[in-house]
Amino acid sequence: MSKPIIATTSLAGCFGCHMSILDIDERILDLIELVEFNKSPIDDIKTFTKKCDIGIIEGGCCNSENIHVLKTFRENCKILISLGECARTGGLPAMRNNKVTVKECLEEAYLNCVTVDDNPDNIIPNDEELPFILDKVYPCHEIVKIDYFLPGCAPRADLIWNALVALITGKPMDLPYEVVKYD
């Protein structure tokens, strides 16, 4: 049987969840024995080259590019996992939801913020190459179907490891209390 194929991405996240994946330390050597990686920042494969078994999503969706990537993951992966609080709930970026408008966000970032020191024409970037900011930050399951959720900010490396091993081997997941943390 060929090895299961994993893809990962970070949307509106901080890459902390990916750091936590790397926190499995030397077990990464075992992981490489168990699985093959496809599109992922870990191996720097930029686009899907084949259909995958497991897609791991870090971060929620704050712009149109996130939506596009997430939908591509859904099309190419049999199972999708929301990894961490931003993917599960929108997380920290979602603090702007229902509080400030997109306009206020952009104005604060590009016009009013104390660190803006060189924008004499008061330009808010509008190049057509840029993604569009969404009206609010969405958790992934409000965009596509998500099969599993792993909580934590970031989730413990042991939680990620246990979950992947359980998923790959089909054995029950080991979920000791210390491993499941929501903060």
Place this chain on the structure above:
Amino acid sequence: MSPLINIFKKKSSTSNVQSIIDKYNKDQTRLMDILIDIQAEIGYISNESASLIANQLKISKVDVEQTLSFYHFFSQKETGKYTIYLNDSAVAEMMGRNEVAKAFEEAAGSKFGEVTKDGKIGLFNTSCIGMNDQEPAAIINGVIFTRITPYRAKEIIQDMKNGKAVNEMGLQSFGDGNNSSNYIQSMVSNNIRRKGPVIFSDYNLGKSIKKIVNMKPTDVIRDVKASNVRGRGGAGFPTGMKWEFCRNAAGDQRYIFCNADEGEPGTFKDRVILTELPKLIFEGMTVAGYAVGATEGILYLRYEYKYLQKYLEQVLEELKTANLLGTNIGGKNGFNFNIRIQFGAGAYVCGEESALIESAEGKRGEPRDRPPFPVEQGYLNKPTVVNNVETLCSVVKIITEGPNWYKSFGTKDSAGTKVLSISGDCMNPGIYEIEWGFNINDILKMVGANDVQAVQVGGPSGALIAPTEFDRILCYSDLSTGGSIIIFNSKRDLLKNVVLNFMDFFIEESCGSCVPCRCLTVLFREKLLKILKGNGVMQDIDDMISWGPTMLSNRCGLGHTAANPILTSIKNFRPLYESKIQQNKLFDSGFNLQEAIAECCEATGRQPIL
């Protein structure tokens, strides 16, 4: 005109606030009354007022603010010289409430939730005000306006612009019965359509008092128990047993509460009983006081019925004069009982007895954890009986006519009669006192309802019943109800106009203490909106059903029943849901990229690229 109904609101002044605080002896437990009076006199409760109250009552400012922010009719900002509270219940909408709202907005030049720029007119929505039989209705500076038309709304706003007093705004005529009495003078109608043998039968003032002064209190409880009368608020707890628990609980003082906080949309029976038979209610409270050994009674009255205050206070005076209240009642030494009126300030959850007690103590109306039950530790932690208006009225007749007489009405497990508040699509909305045991078909015939699609029994917290179940019987063991019956004909869009409205109601009225009641109700509504928008899938229906049992982990009845509009309509009207979902899809989040980026396109002046 009651002095508490403010025709013209005065300017804020510290001396007014101080005199109100002094009027209630700086008593922490009278915080509700203090806030109500300030709201009425000044029009809002300012930050300074809150500080002064906290300082004088020797409580923290947060304590004042949490009560202040809990109730719908308290405001921390100015609400206008004229404040219009327009009912937004489902039946009000059926009767044209939205057109009336539009007329108010157009004429005033401002939106609901706002005050006009000149500070003159404030427009606000409010939950059911107990006028379902004469909608659309509004409370304007404490005066009730019923059957408002868009034309009438424009007239009212014009009168306001001309500075007319609210009570002079062209009332065509006063309502029937005591509504036209000097102390009420309201356009509200009673609409009593059917008088039954218990509540609306002949009443001889004081007859039960004359009888009980020659009975031992325990014998009074024995008779009440023997009658099998059960609580009329909806829960149906045996009244005699409640009284016995209270009598046997340890305590140096006991209290009798009459729960007149009927907030269940579609219920208005207490309004009519309070208008026509207040003495019967107060006599019932006095009997209860004698039976359990309480000397103080409190009528907890919803703020929406404040227009009855002056009248009810007058009735209490009359009863004192007749020696039916006060000291040595009925000539019996040591039989002392007094009643005061405690107003709420707009919160449905205060109909729950422990929330009602919290509110009467000046706090947020949050239900308590039980046990201890109010009969052991209720008002001010003393043993307390909370009975519904109708229950207390029934007790008087049970005492005068005997338990067996009472048991001769109704069914085996549900003795006596029930006063129903019937509204919606029927010829004769109003008050009907029937014996338990009527089925829904009997009722529809009685009220003149044709082409009926559904009947909501027991208000939003009850059940939405389909024609296949119209042979079900009104009684505690089948269709139990606090009295609200709302009829919908086949032209009504049940999901959009009824179920969604009821969910909005529960979201608004949840006290927010228990997580499922605070959050899951919102998620239920989101799912319903998704289905109504055409993005629903079968999983959405299954999800909602699976969430149902979680609601039972809430603390009180509101929380237990807050998803009933959706759960009972899925159960009884599943095809309505299934016809709106996408049969060919297993998943649809309902996310719309074009809508989600519209704001960004506008802010940056870009064209959307999808």
